[in-house]
Amino acid sequence: MKLIRDVAAAVADRGPEVEKSSRRQRRRRQLVLAALFIPLVAQAKLNVVATLPDFGSLAREIGGDKVDVTVLAKATEDPHFVDARPSFVVSLRSADVLIDGGAELEIGWLPPLLQNARNPKIEIGKPGRVQASQGIRLMNVPTNVTRAAGDVHALGNPHFMSDPIIAKAVAQHIAQSFSTLDSANAAFYGANYKKFEAAINAKLQEWGATMLPFKGRNVVAYHDSWVYFAHRFGLNIDIFLEPKPGIPPSPSHLVEVIQEMKAQKIKAIIVEPFHDRRIAEKVASATGAKVVEFSQFPGGLPGTDNYVKLIDTLVSRLAASLK
Amino acid sequence: MRKFILVTLAIIPAAIASAQGAAPASTSSPAPAVSNSTPASSADVEALRQQVQSLTETVKALQQQVKDQQIVLEKASLARESALPQNPEPSPIAATANSPAPAAGARSRFPTEDTSVVASTTAPAAPSGAGVNENGSALPGSFPTTDTSVVTSTPETISSTGAGASLTQPITIAGGGKNYMNISFDGLFALAYSSARDLDHIEVGDHDPQQRGFNARNIELAFDGAVDPYFEGFANIVFKLDNDNQTQVEVEEAFLQTTNLPFNLQLKGGQFFAAFGRINPTHPHTWDFADDPLVHGLFLGPDGLRGVGGQISWTLPTPWYSQLLLGVQNGRGSTGYSFRNPGDNGIFFGRMTTDRELRGLQDFVWIPRWENSVDLSPTQVVLAGVSGAFGSNETGANARTQIYGADFLYKWKSSHAESGFPFVKWQTEAIYRRFEAGRGVDESFPVAETFHDWGMYSQLLWGFKKGWVAGVRGDYLHMTDSEFTADLDRQSRSRVSADLTWYPTEFSKIRLQYNHDFLEENFFLAGRDVDSVFLQFEFILGSHGAHKF
Numbered sequence: 001m002k003l004i005r006d007v008a009a010a011v012a013d014r015g016p017e018v019e020k021s022s023r024r025q026r027r028r029r030q031l032v033l034a035a036l037f038i039p040l041v042a043q044a045k046l047n048v049v050a051t052l053p054d055f056g057s058l059a060r061e062i063g064g065d066k067v068d069v070t071v072l073a074k075a076t077e078d079p080h081f082v083d084a085r086p087s088f089v090v091s092l093r094s095a096d097v098l099i100d101g102g103a104e105l106e107i108g109w110l111p112p113l114l115q116n117a118r119n120p121k122i123e124i125g126k127p128g129r130v131q132a133s134q135g136i137r138l139m140n141v142p143t144n145v146t147r148a149a150g151d152v153h154a155l156g157n158p159h160f161m162s163d164p165i166i167a168k169a170v171a172q173h174i175a176q177s178f179s180t181l182d183s184a185n186a187a188f189y190g191a192n193y194k195k196f197e198a199a200i201n202a203k204l205q206e207w208g209a210t211m212l213p214f215k216g217r218n219v220v221a222y223h224d225s226w227v228y229f230a231h232r233f234g235l236n237i238d239i240f241l242e243p244k245p246g247i248p249p250s251p252s253h254l255v256e257v258i259q260e261m262k263a264q265k266i267k268a269i270i271v272e273p274f275h276d277r278r279i280a281e282k283v284a285s286a287t288g289a290k291v292v293e294f295s296q297f298p299g300g301l302p303g304t305d306n307y308v309k310l311i312d313t314l315v316s317r318l319a320a321s322l323k
Numbered sequence: 324m325r326k327f328i329l330v331t332l333a334i335i336p337a338a339i340a341s342a343q344g345a346a347p348a349s350t351s352s353p354a355p356a357v358s359n360s361t362p363a364s365s366a367d368v369e370a371l372r373q374q375v376q377s378l379t380e381t382v383k384a385l386q387q388q389v390k391d392q393q394i395v396l397e398k399a400s401l402a403r404e405s406a407l408p409q410n411p412e413p414s415p416i417a418a419t420a421n422s423p424a425p426a427a428g429a430r431s432r433f434p435t436e437d438t439s440v441v442a443s444t445t446a447p448a449a450p451s452g453a454g455v456n457e458n459g460s461a462l463p464g465s466f467p468t469t470d471t472s473v474v475t476s477t478p479e480t481i482s483s484t485g486a487g488a489s490l491t492q493p494i495t496i497a498g499g500g501k502n503y504m505n506i507s508f509d510g511l512f513a514l515a516y517s518s519a520r521d522l523d524h525i526e527v528g529d530h531d532p533q534q535r536g537f538n539a540r541n542i543e544l545a546f547d548g549a550v551d552p553y554f555e556g557f558a559n560i561v562f563k564l565d566n567d568n569q570t571q572v573e574v575e576e577a578f579l580q581t582t583n584l585p586f587n588l589q590l591k592g593g594q595f596f597a598a599f600g601r602i603n604p605t606h607p608h609t610w611d612f613a614d615d616p617l618v619h620g621l622f623l624g625p626d627g628l629r630g631v632g633g634q635i636s637w638t639l640p641t642p643w644y645s646q647l648l649l650g651v652q653n654g655r656g657s658t659g660y661s662f663r664n665p666g667d668n669g670i671f672f673g674r675m676t677t678d679r680e681l682r683g684l685q686d687f688v689w690i691p692r693w694e695n696s697v698d699l700s701p702t703q704v705v706l707a708g709v710s711g712a713f714g715s716n717e718t719g720a721n722a723r724t725q726i727y728g729a730d731f732l733y734k735w736k737s738s739h740a741e742s743g744f745p746f747v748k749w750q751t752e753a754i755y756r757r758f759e760a761g762r763g764v765d766e767s768f769p770v771a772e773t774f775h776d777w778g779m780y781s782q783l784l785w786g787f788k789k790g791w792v793a794g795v796r797g798d799y800l801h802m803t804d805s806e807f808t809a810d811l812d813r814q815s816r817s818r819v820s821a822d823l824t825w826y827p828t829e830f831s832k833i834r835l836q837y838n839h840d841f842l843e844e845n846f847f848l849a850g851r852d853v854d855s856v857f858l859q860f861e862f863i864l865g866s867h868g869a870h871k872f
Contacts, residue, residue: 074701076738077736083704083736084869084871085696085704085872086696086706086872087643090642090644107869110869115580116589116871118584118638135441136440147828150828160440165434165437165440166441204434204435205433205435209433246828247828248790273739274739276741
């Protein structure tokens with residue numbers, strides 16, 4: 001701060017002939033200059049932008065008070081369709097780190113933002129760019145990419161963060177990025193990662209035990225975003241209210257779903273905050289199943305302000321509905 | 324661990340050999356100390372001592388070798404990790420082989436690692452193999468996917484939710500897709516009916532419906548992608564069918580722009596739409612109505628203001644979004660409509676036009692713009708801008724044109740939006756044109772006059788349900804009366820429109836639009852009112868680059 005004041009004073013001071021009456025004016029000029037310099041000088045903390053709230057949560061776990069985290073998408077909105085609003089350009093412009101999915105989930109809105117942000121620090125390949133899907137084996141990579149199959153992601157299903165084991169890997173990449181860019185605090189980030197890893201490892205025992213009685217059970221979801229969660233906890237989530245990804249439920253398809261649910265005695269329908277809950281309720285009342293509100297993102301459900309709490313909530317909600 | 328021991332054993336002979344070779348070099352501090360501290364003694368003892376010494380050195384060298392080997396292994400695993408995304412198979416084996424076996428929580432019942440999904444861990448992976456098998460193989464299921472054949476043989480690739488869903492390769496290049504560029508094809512068609520026989524006199528945009536019946540006015544190839552680490556390239560090639568079904572081709576846009584200039588600067592060069600207002604820089608298929616607003620088509624031109632030129636833009640270091648742009652273009656021909664445009668048959672606004680070469684900087688069109696945006700709340704965004712376009716026109720030797728515009732956009736989108744719905748969007752643009760109409764070539768026209776024309780449109784769109792948008796629009800245009808021209812393009816007029824659009828997905832749309840036009844007396848129409856109905860349909864093939872806000 002002193003530096004800023006000195007710089008401002010040096011620039012503002014035009015020599016000894018400055019009169020006393022202009023002192024106020026000078027102070028004002030100092031303030032203006034200080035305001036201009038603050039963004040350039042005050043960069044003690046790493047400025048982290050996460051496209052989605054789950055990445056943001058991990059960034060907070062790893063970065064603690066050494067980073068400032070900005071999350072672009074809202075926890076309650078459809079992550080495929082986020083407006084590329086200009087204020088995001090402002091966030092990205094000054095980012096030291098950008099964490100994105102890297103699996104085309106944000107392809108409808110991130111590229112034009114990056115074009116306009118003009119920030120070389122967060123280019124792909126730089127330590128300031130964490131692409132969460134790196135090193136993750138994406139599931140359901142289509143052999144044939146055709147939009148006749150709906151909103152199919154060519155690189156595979158991008159909703160991978162509901163698997164805590166994957167979340168650990170993402171957290172590790174985040175820790176690596178932070179440590180590279182802020183080596184003074186590398187030990188801090190490393191320790192936070194270890195803490196997160198230990199927490200997830202311990203929690204996995206709990207979650208695994210809770211879900212064990214339901215191994216092999218079938219669950220219906222509105223959209224195909226739970227394949228990784230299902231894989232982790234031994235569920236089958238392969239019937240969807242959407243006839244194809246991104247295509248709204250049609251009456252004829254719902255009739256089929258209802259028949260299938262009755263035949264397999266399916267007890268739960270997973271919906272997310274942005275889905276049309278009324279459709280799920282209708283199917284539920286026709287089949288005796290329960291509608292379970294799920295979210296891919298911390299903050300998407302009440303009391304889930306971080307990743308561990310989110311999975312806690314998902315596991316306990318689903319277990320309760322499957323009993 | 325076993326592998327490690329094997330490796331160590333394998334290198335022992337080599338280590339011994341190298342230790343012997345390297346012995347003099349590696350006897351650093353302790354060896355001289357030993358030899359110095361010993362006084363002379365019997366030859367046997369000396370020989371023994373030497374033997375011991377050489378053995379010590381061998382052991383030391385071996386230790387060093389082992390250390391080196393560990394470093395090499397670590398490096399290798401790091402390299403493997405960074406190379407992973409391109410590499411289909413390798414890591415699970417590597418990860419398990421690398422992992423120190425005596426991990427603390429090795430007895431946990433639920434697996435905490437899974438090499439089948441996480442390809443690159445450097446962290447100790449505890450009981451992965453067993454857990455994976457337990458987790459994976461235990462689950463019967465009925466996932467109806469088609470790609471069961473991929474990598475099912477290796478133990479680490481397990482079926483996820485059962486039969487169908489197979490795990491597959493790691494992604495290739497994250498985020499960038501698999502191509503060097505986006506290539507898309509966009510077809511925009513309209514079925515039109517109008518109470519006016521000559522719809523092309525009513526509609527002002529070149530890509531609007533131009534005749535009763537079917538219209539194919541905007542069939543477009545779009546390309547975009549990274550040129551190299553410094554530039555991105557864009558191109559839009561438009562094909563359109565005229566009213567006699569003859570194909571016309573337009574190089575609508577073809578430009579490159581920089582990606583990483585310092586100080587938040589960006590340069591753009593080539594053929595491109597001028598950054599003037601909201602409608603002008605966008606392609607017709609992104610518009611919320613089937614036709615061009617009057618004020619845009621008649622002031623900036625039927626094809627919009629676009630041309631060959633350059634542009635520099637700077638995002639200001641302000642806490643809100645604020646950008647300054649300055650473009651410069653030739654402004655020649657019909658895409659520089661109000662500027663160096665010789666007009667149809669060499670006549671513009673009644674004048675026989677000069678059609679001259681560039682004389683200096685004043686003959687370019689200069690296009691400054693300043694735009695700002697703030698988020699009123701997490702669900703509300705406002706964007707406002709002012710633009711200008713300044714240059715010469717062809718109605719006289721020194722005739723000038725100045726165009727000023729102001730635009731405003733408000734958008735609300737639900738915090739629980741699915742596919743971007745529901746939303747409300749209000750967009751307004753007002754444009755003023757000062758046009759010095761000279762006396763034409765060789766002073767052939769009786770007078771010189773200055774037109775002060777202005778107009779605006781305002782449109783409100785309501786995305787009330789996933790895929791469904793309803794809209795209304797009002798258009799108003801005031802043209803200065805001229806005693807000397809009865810030009811159709813100089814009529815004051817207005818229009819109201821309403822439309823309903825259904826987007827089955829973001830790659831297709833069907834739109835029904837109704838227009839009611841209020842016109843001045845004219846030669847081609849009995850009445851002054853025109854009713855038109857358009858049924859527009861569109862499809863997009865391929866990967867189309869995402870649009871700006």
